Amino acid sequence: MLSASLGYPRIGANREWKKALEKYWAGGITESELHAELREIRLGNLKVQQSYGIDVIPVGDFTYYDHILDTAVMFGLVPQRFGWDGVNVDLPLYFAMARGNKGAAACEMTKWFNTNYHYIVPELKGLTPKLTRNRLVDAYREGNQELGIKGRPVLVGLYTFLKLSKGYTPEELPGWIDALLPLYGQVLRELAEEGAAWVQIDEPILSTTLEADDLVHIARIYAELGRLAPGIRILVQTYFEAVDHYAEVVKLPVDGIGLDFVHDGGGRNLQALEAHGFPADKVLGAGIIDGRGIWRVDLHERFDLLGRLRQVVSDERLIVQPSNSLLHVPVSAEREAALDPALRGALAFANEKLEELALLVRGAKHGIESITEECVASVWNREELGRIRGGAASGAAGVSALGPEQFARPSAFAERLAKQQQRWQLPLLPTTTIGSFPQTPEVRSARFKWRKGEWSAERYEQFIQAEIQSWIEIQTKLGLDVFVHGEFERTDMVEFFGEKLAGFAFTAGGWVQSYGSRCVKPPIIYGDVAFTAQMTVQETVYAQSLTGKPVKGMLTGPITILNWSFVRDDLSREEVAYQIALAIRKEVEALEAAGIGMIQVDEPAIREGLPLKRENWPVYLNWAVRAFRLATSTVQDVTQIHTHMCYSEFGEIMEAIHALDADVISIETSRSHGELISSFEERTYDKGIGLGVYDIHSPRVPTVDEMSGMIDRALRVLAPEQFWINPDCGLKTRKAEETIAALRNMIEATVQARAKYGAAAVKQ
Ligand SMILES: CN1c2c(nc(N)[nH]c2=O)NC[C@@H]1CNc1ccc(C(=O)N[C@@H](CCC(=O)N[C@@H](CCC(=O)N[C@@H](CCC(=O)O)C(=O)O)C(=O)O)C(=O)O)cc1
Ligand SMILES: N[C@@H](CCS)C(=O)O
Numbered sequence: 166m167l168s169a170s171l172g173y174p175r176i177g178a179n180r181e182w183k184k185a186l187e188k189y190w191a192g193g194i195t196e197s198e199l200h201a202e203l204r205e206i207r208l209g210n211l212k213v214q215q216s217y218g219i220d221v222i223p224v225g226d227f228t229y230y231d232h233i234l235d236t237a238v239m240f241g242l243v244p245q246r247f248g249w250d251g252v253n254v255d256l257p258l259y260f261a262m263a264r265g266n267k268g269a270a271a272c273e274m275t276k277w278f279n280t281n282y283h284y285i286v287p288e289l290k291g292l293t294p295k296l297t298r299n300r301l302v303d304a305y306r307e308g309n310q311e312l313g314i315k316g317r318p319v320l321v322g323l324y325t326f327l328k329l330s331k332g333y334t335p336e337e338l339p340g341w342i343d344a345l346l347p348l349y350g351q352v353l354r355e356l357a358e359e360g361a362a363w364v365q366i367d368e369p370i371l372s373t374t375l376e377a378d379d380l381v382h383i384a385r386i387y388a389e390l391g392r393l394a395p396g397i398r399i400l401v402q403t404y405f406e407a408v409d410h411y412a413e414v415v416k417l418p419v420d421g422i423g424l425d426f427v428h429d430g431g432g433r434n435l436q437a438l439e440a441h442g443f444p445a446d447k448v449l450g451a452g453i454i455d456g457r458g459i460w461r462v463d464l465h466e467r468f469d470l471l472g473r474l475r476q477v478v479s480d481e482r483l484i485v486q487p488s489n490s491l492l493h494v495p496v497s498a499e500r501e502a503a504l505d506p507a508l509r510g511a512l513a514f515a516n517e518k519l520e521e522l523a524l525l526v527r528g529a530k531h532g533i534e535s536i537t538e539e540c541v542a543s544v545w546n547r548e549e550l551g552r553i554r555g556g557a558a559s560g561a562a563g564v565s566a567l568g569p570e571q572f573a574r575p576s577a578f579a580e581r582l583a584k585q586q587q588r589w590q591l592p593l594l595p596t597t598t599i600g601s602f603p604q605t606p607e608v609r610s611a612r613f614k615w616r617k618g619e620w621s622a623e624r625y626e627q628f629i630q631a632e633i634q635s636w637i638e639i640q641t642k643l644g645l646d647v648f649v650h651g652e653f654e655r656t657d658m659v660e661f662f663g664e665k666l667a668g669f670a671f672t673a674g675g676w677v678q679s680y681g682s683r684c685v686k687p688p689i690i691y692g693d694v695a696f697t698a699q700m701t702v703q704e705t706v707y708a709q710s711l712t713g714k715p716v717k718g719m720l721t722g723p724i725t726i727l728n729w730s731f732v733r734d735d736l737s738r739e740e741v742a743y744q745i746a747l748a749i750r751k752e753v754e755a756l757e758a759a760g761i762g763m764i765q766v767d768e769p770a771i772r773e774g775l776p777l778k779r780e781n782w783p784v785y786l787n788w789a790v791r792a793f794r795l796a797t798s799t800v801q802d803v804t805q806i807h808t809h810m811c812y813s814e815f816g817e818i819m820e821a822i823h824a825l826d827a828d829v830i831s832i833e834t835s836r837s838h839g840e841l842i843s844s845f846e847e848r849t850y851d852k853g854i855g856l857g858v859y860d861i862h863s864p865r866v867p868t869v870d871e872m873s874g875m876i877d878r879a880l881r882v883l884a885p886e887q888f889w890i891n892p893d894c895g896l897k898t899r900k901a902e903e904t905i906a907a908l909r910n911m912i913e914a915t916v917q918a919r920a921k922y923g924a925a926a927v928k929q
């Protein structure tokens with residue numbers, strides 16, 4: 166029996182990766198310095214995995230931005246607008262695809278399955294693939310030569326890659342498979358020549374709901390790859406859910422299959438394995454340690470699971486591994502000494518997970534007695550955690566006592582709208598932003614000084630007030646219609662609320678990559694969530710005191726707080742969502758009582774939480790919508806509830822979006838080049854809506870014409886009376902100059918649109 170890792174966090178124990186990239190982008194280090202810094206992190210990652218005694222160590226999972234972008238670039242899939250010479254994809258071009266440059270908009274970015282990791286969407290239209298550089302050979306060679314580690318290269322599977330790409334029709338899919346097969350074959354052959362014995366090919370698409378054709382294509386791909394590259398053994402890796410077609414998947418003509426035994430719909434992979442057996446000529450990669458959660462396992466319980474797997478698969482064909490790449494968890498819990506020891510003891514980040522794997526393999530090889538001490542400790546850890554959780558006031562039980570009126574606004578939308586229009590007298594096509602303004606180094610450093618005790622709370626508060634004041638002035642000068650206070654006091658839109666609500670803990674260094682160099686520090690929900698004190702009223706009321714324009718209160722919704730936190734595993738997610746909803750509702754009510762008449766409750770993660778299997782969608786969407794409504798329904802008709810969503814494909818959940826019953830919604834649209842707009846073609850969406858008119862994740866300032874184009878496209882399917890003009894998302898990642906320049910252009914595009922659509926609106 167061996168242990169394996171499927172991928173390791175790139176960011177470094179202290180986010181060295183992020184810091185190096187950002188220094189390079191800011192011109193602070195040269196390209197060769199960047200290469201040297203990232204090389205050190207990359208090799209360091211391999212060494213750590215080796216030091217935990219992991220037998221099979223992944224190579225090629227490291228990246229300079231995103232592994233899907235790497236795959237596209239490896240196959241020369243560079244969209245024409247970047248003017249590629251067709252020879253070598255250099256670093257500026259690579260980063261331009263991710264972040265945009267002066268001449269070309271960035272590629273789209275979207276959620277990686279149901280995680281908060283975002284990948285760059287490959288664009289295939291009009292392109293012919295070719296192998297540029299075999300980056301897996303480079304990675305394998307480096308590990309081998311520098312550290313003597315004969316790693317297992319990781320590659321995203323051809324079918325998953327194509328399914329996540331855009332720019333081709335369903336009829337063109339077989340042609341794309343044919344075009345990529347020889348290239349995948351060449352990559353694998355070259356790896357074999359370099360000495361790699363195995364390759365891990367990730368096909369998480371196998372864990373989603375598949376159509377009949379999908380399996381036919383997948384079987385053809387792997388039959389063909391086996392023929393093209395007979396010298397290397399292939400492990401097809403699935404994760405994030407059970408595979409629906411177990412018998413077909415394990416029959417694929419490959420040498421190993423990786424299955425997730427943690428996130429498998431309540432044991433479906435295990436049931437299938439026990440019912441159908443496992444082919445005797447294949448290796449099973451058994452994902453038995455949670456690669457997405459952060460709780461230490463009960464080693465006894467995992468050992469029992471391993472025992473059941475060993476009944477079906479012999480030890481020499483069994484590899485014990487995390488359920489998925491450890492990319493989704495922080496690096497090490499070692500830094501978390503400030504936490505309550507009971508909580509600290511129950512945490513397993515990437516390194517602790519590797520330790521758990523090594524222990525399980527040791528137990529299997531030498532008998533469970535060889536890990537008795539660790540088994541006892543693991544049980545004790547979980548008991549201690551239960552002790553500090555306190556008595557569970559179950560959210561669902563609490564919710565069942567709430568009447569239906571708690572989940573619905575007192576009046577229908579049309580009635581509310583009339584009262585809100587009366588109150589606000591907004592112009593046609595009102596302009597607003599999504600909430601955050603630049604979190605400059607000064608803002609972050611002020612917070613850092615306050616946290617370290619160098620600044621008093623009073624000084625920090627004054628600093629935040631000065632930022633708010635300055636941005637109220639900027640919004641006034643720009644001529645926006647609905648203002649925001651700017652969220653300067655927040656580290657992150659989820660972590661901030663986690664720090665203020667009961668039931669949450671937050672870490673010192675629990676960072677996880679979200680997209681590119683941007684990281685998040687998800688708070689940990691370990692106990693019952695409850696409101697303790699007002700969280701946002703002071704800053705919002707202060708901002709409102711400086712202007713006659715409405716200032717939107719700005720909160721994060723229950724589903725987003727849930728999805729972007731690490732969540733306790735002893736209560737259902739639904740119950741935890743209701744607990745959060747009731748806490749957020751208290752803040753909504755406090756804002757309203759303080760005179761704030763527009764309140765935005767952001768739910769950008771609602772789509773991301775959607776189960777991978779379609780049959781599980783209705784149940785999730787039902788409780789997600791109920792949680793949002795529970796948080797927002799007790800306000801008066803004249804109080805306008807806004808919500809916001811970004812970086813997901815929303816077309817499929819329009820009905821649920823409608824059911825949220827928010828008065829106004831803003832949705833990211835421009836980074837996906839306006840694709841969402843077609844979802845409104847049926848013209849059934851009747852509430853206020855702002856489809857983002859520019860991409861905020863790119864440092865590039867969009868032109869007035871580009872934004873006018875977005876407005877025109879949207880107004881082909883939406884009425885001007887319901888349309889709002891706003892950027893795609895919050896502006897915290899942008900510099901002040903970029904933000905002001907882009908908003909100035911947005912206002913200019915609005916002025917032009919009002920002139921163009923105003924007359925038509927009057928006529929209607
Ligand atoms: C809107 N999005 C969000 C997602 N998920 C979230 N949890 N939050 C989001 O806003 N998912 C979808 C999208 C896109 N994703 C992201 C994710 C992350 C960012 C982002 O800007 N991240 C920041 C980190 C923010 C933060 O918490 N900062 C802290 C700590 C700052 C820090 O590094 N301090 C230094 C010292 C500073 C000094 O001056 O000395 C240190 O600790 O070493 C803070 O503000 O206090 C990032 O930079 O990665 C955006 C979108
Ligand atoms: N209000 C948040 C939403 C981000 S999804 C912001 O503006 O940053």
Ligand SMILES: [Zn+2]
Nearest residue numbers: 769811894895
């Ligand atoms: Zn957003």
